[in-house]
Amino acid sequence: MSATLAVTDPTLLAFAEEVGETDAVAIEGGRTRWDLGGIPDGEPRLIRAPEGIVEYRPEEMTVQVRAGTSVGELHATLAAKGQRTALPERGGTVGGALAVGENDFRALGRGRTRESLLQVRYVSAEGKVVSSGGPTVKNVSGFDLPRLMVGSLGTLGCLAEVILRTNPIPAESRWLHAEGVDAQVVFDALLNPSAVLTNGTEVWVELEGHGPDVEQQTKVLASLGSFSDAEAPELPAHRWSMKPSDAATFTPVDGERFIATIGLGLIFTDSPQPRSELDPAVVVISERLKANFDPTGRLNPGRMPGRN
Amino acid sequence: MAGSKLSNLTKRRQRAESSGEPFVDALRAALSHNRVKWDGASRSLHSHDASVFDGGNSGPVVYPETTAEVQAVVRLANQHGRNVVPRGAGTGLAGGAIPLGVPVVVAVTKMNAILEVDEVNRVAWVEPGVINLDLTKQLKPLGYHFAPDPSSQQVCTIGGNVANNSGGPHCLAYGVTNAHVVAMEVVLPSGDTAMLGGLEAEPQGFDLRGAFVGSEGTLGIVTKVAVRLTKNRPAVRTLLMAFDDVRDAANTVSDVIAAGIVPAAMEVMDKQITAAVENYVGAGYPVDAAAVLLAEVDGLDSGVDIDADRIAKIGRSNKATDVRLAESEAQRQLLWKGRKTAFGAVAQIAPDYYLHDTVVPRSALADVLEQIYEIADRYDLLIMNVFHAGDGNLHPLIVFDGRQEGVLERVHAAGGEIITASLDAGGVLSGEHGIGVEKQKFMSRMFTNDDLDHQNRLRQAFDPHCRTNPGKVIPSGHSCADIQSLRSVPNTVWG
Numbered sequence: 001m002s003a004t005l006a007v008t009d010p011t012l013l014a015f016a017e018e019v020g021e022t023d024a025v026a027i028e029g030g031r032t033r034w035d036l037g038g039i040p041d042g043e044p045r046l047i048r049a050p051e052g053i054v055e056y057r058p059e060e061m062t063v064q065v066r067a068g069t070s071v072g073e074l075h076a077t078l079a080a081k082g083q084r085t086a087l088p089e090r091g092g093t094v095g096g097a098l099a100v101g102e103n104d105f106r107a108l109g110r111g112r113t114r115e116s117l118l119q120v121r122y123v124s125a126e127g128k129v130v131s132s133g134g135p136t137v138k139n140v141s142g143f144d145l146p147r148l149m150v151g152s153l154g155t156l157g158c159l160a161e162v163i164l165r166t167n168p169i170p171a172e173s174r175w176l177h178a179e180g181v182d183a184q185v186v187f188d189a190l191l192n193p194s195a196v197l198t199n200g201t202e203v204w205v206e207l208e209g210h211g212p213d214v215e216q217q218t219k220v221l222a223s224l225g226s227f228s229d230a231e232a233p234e235l236p237a238h239r240w241s242m243k244p245s246d247a248a249t250f251t252p253v254d255g256e257r258f259i260a261t262i263g264l265g266l267i268f269t270d271s272p273q274p275r276s277e278l279d280p281a282v283v284v285i286s287e288r289l290k291a292n293f294d295p296t297g298r299l300n301p302g303r304m305p306g307r308n
Numbered sequence: 309m310a311g312s313k314l315s316n317l318t319k320r321r322q323r324a325e326s327s328g329e330p331f332v333d334a335l336r337a338a339l340s341h342n343r344v345k346w347d348g349a350s351r352s353l354h355s356h357d358a359s360v361f362d363g364g365n366s367g368p369v370v371y372p373e374t375t376a377e378v379q380a381v382v383r384l385a386n387q388h389g390r391n392v393v394p395r396g397a398g399t400g401l402a403g404g405a406i407p408l409g410v411p412v413v414v415a416v417t418k419m420n421a422i423l424e425v426d427e428v429n430r431v432a433w434v435e436p437g438v439i440n441l442d443l444t445k446q447l448k449p450l451g452y453h454f455a456p457d458p459s460s461q462q463v464c465t466i467g468g469n470v471a472n473n474s475g476g477p478h479c480l481a482y483g484v485t486n487a488h489v490v491a492m493e494v495v496l497p498s499g500d501t502a503m504l505g506g507l508e509a510e511p512q513g514f515d516l517r518g519a520f521v522g523s524e525g526t527l528g529i530v531t532k533v534a535v536r537l538t539k540n541r542p543a544v545r546t547l548l549m550a551f552d553d554v555r556d557a558a559n560t561v562s563d564v565i566a567a568g569i570v571p572a573a574m575e576v577m578d579k580q581i582t583a584a585v586e587n588y589v590g591a592g593y594p595v596d597a598a599a600v601l602l603a604e605v606d607g608l609d610s611g612v613d614i615d616a617d618r619i620a621k622i623g624r625s626n627k628a629t630d631v632r633l634a635e636s637e638a639q640r641q642l643l644w645k646g647r648k649t650a651f652g653a654v655a656q657i658a659p660d661y662y663l664h665d666t667v668v669p670r671s672a673l674a675d676v677l678e679q680i681y682e683i684a685d686r687y688d689l690l691i692m693n694v695f696h697a698g699d700g701n702l703h704p705l706i707v708f709d710g711r712q713e714g715v716l717e718r719v720h721a722a723g724g725e726i727i728t729a730s731l732d733a734g735g736v737l738s739g740e741h742g743i744g745v746e747k748q749k750f751m752s753r754m755f756t757n758d759d760l761d762h763q764n765r766l767r768q769a770f771d772p773h774c775r776t777n778p779g780k781v782i783p784s785g786h787s788c789a790d791i792q793s794l795r796s797v798p799n800t801v802w803g
Contacts, residue, residue: 005753005754005755005756005759006756057669057671058566059562059565059566059670059671060565060669060670060671061565061570082568083568101510101515102510103509103510107509112487114515114518115483115486115487124758124762128758129758130756130758130759130762131755131756131759132755132759132762132763134667134735134736134754135669135734135735135736136667136668136669136699136700136734136735136736136739137667137699137700138475138479138484138667138696138699138700138701138739138740139667139736139738139739140472140473140484140522140738140739140740140741140742140743141736141737141738141743141747141751141754142737142743142751142754142755142760142763142781142782143519143522143523143763143766143767143781144473144486144518144519144521144522144523145519145762145763145766147486147515147518147519147521148514148515148516148518148519148766150515150518151510151513151514151515152514152515157762167570168568168569168570169568184428191539191541191542191607191608192539192607209607209608209611210610210611210614210615212608212610212611212614213607213608213610213611215610216608216609216610217608241508241509241510241511241512242508242509243429243506243507243508244428244429244430244507244509245426245428245429245507247509248428261509263430264509265507265508265509265510266509266510275512276512278512278513279502279503281496281500281501281502282502282503282504282513282516284500285496285502285514285516285769285770286513286514286516288768288769288770288772289514289765289766289769292765292766292768292769293762293765305512305513305514306512306513306514
């Protein structure tokens, strides 16, 4: 019975063969976050996931795509049908974006990366193609390995192919800017803004939706300050993750520039975030997970989510 | 005065009394006598849940009130070599809360406090025994709600929602429970506590929170949950559309999504269930229609009007015979009341029902429905359909009289064929009920042995000794699936 479920796509089988079963491998995407969770130990063999969009079904709001495909290319294909995904576009691959798990800074409007993954196919440390999740937008069939894979930095399996949830691109999208308004007050006054950003003195807001909705929310903004059309601000290179309540009152060290995302909790600034310790009970489970999925430690050796 | 003396005497006697079971005595010493039930009635009650499955066999039933008490219970169970099964309201339909292997049943219903509503972080910290709808009612004055709204929301618990990754009609736009659980404190199978997830934008480390939600109580016991607060929408439009052919309703659903509209909910009821509901609550449903589609959009006034108009047009282009817009909140509530009481309405038709749960691609809805009617004919059964059409989540409801000779065999055989038809159409085993014991044996129709082996690796990272809710989800033949002294589900019940 299960033989019929086995993956037969020659591209994935070839990738499984490339991953192999014995030596240390590190999987390479766009190398945009290469040192996150530790730099690969030793000299692992570098591999790349296969590329290409396998099947795009706009009417199902799903796309099946190989992990080595660039997010930019994927989004260009989806945009032709008026759709997008939650994955952030920062020059990397679909597999890389999922393995890192970072959100777009407009995640309040686009959804979170971890919620966009419906089905995952990865190559295990034993060189086998493993599938989890399913092609439908709703699914509770068995343990949720797709959630576990997001942010796992390729330490549990090499992402090969995924099915992602797509979302319609709203009819209208508009950035507005003002000075001297309280960003939290702005956030609370709006219904579902895609982004409310502040650098402590200025506020940027992205509104998306039907034209009349955007117009109505623009009026709400006008009642709070003198907002005018603007571009999205440039984001400093380092991202900090914190509670939305802390992001709202963030003060940078040494007067560094920063952009805080209100309601989301990301800060973009010039220096890296000091990492905090993980809960020891969480460390125990994380180490067991790694040992269970990769008993010989051959997948992305030296890297571990949550580690500096 | 005399009464209080008597009660003190009783308490002392109870304390001194041994149950004859060292494990039960130890639990009573750790909690209190009256929060550890060992009588036949309590155990019998907790040997079942809302599913049709027998075969459960509860050990002592405990009602902890704090995280420390849950830890004490888990540690005692470990010391005594006993299994642990967490339990919310017992409304699960896949047998996930059925105790196998005579475990201690940890009922979280007394842990039912809403601990904190944190508006800046848009979360509420709640205990697992909080009732889903109670939370939404409490949040209403603040302008928020908890988005997952399973049909059992009047009685089901947040802990149960976490275990099952529950959905409901409105998860079409808002997502299932996983999207609404930000962080949680859990008691691990070791008895230690862990904080999974966090209120930060991107918590560090593996997403253990995400892995825990929907694990059907096999990875530990949740003791505190930070759930996301969803802002109530100022405007709602609810449409009712009637069709002469269920295929037209299904096509309308597909066309709406293809048009780039994501309604808050899209529910379809077929002729049989519509008639039953109308007879039961008088919601104003057209009883002569082959199918009724309820579609709801929410947001800002102008946007919902645009979407409601577009949906109505799509319905008409798919030959809708009647398109109505709820004109008042009362009318809207009535339309939803019909949908939400559908299962109660069925009781008028036959004494028993078996509610199935599969998901298919939306574009396959019409074809799979046709196959379901054909299966019903072939097995001489009545199957009604009321389902979350927007996300392709079918809920075929097999209605029967269990007293009829041989009917259960037909019910289960038909159920098996429905599952096969859904999988063949590119669907999945379950959309919101979970696997439990119901669909264990079907897991190998969706997953390879390697796939299942990896699911088990996740389970064993949390629970290396397979002590928490054993015998669920993973099918027989894999570790953590077979428990010694476990009374399996009898063949007479689930073929």
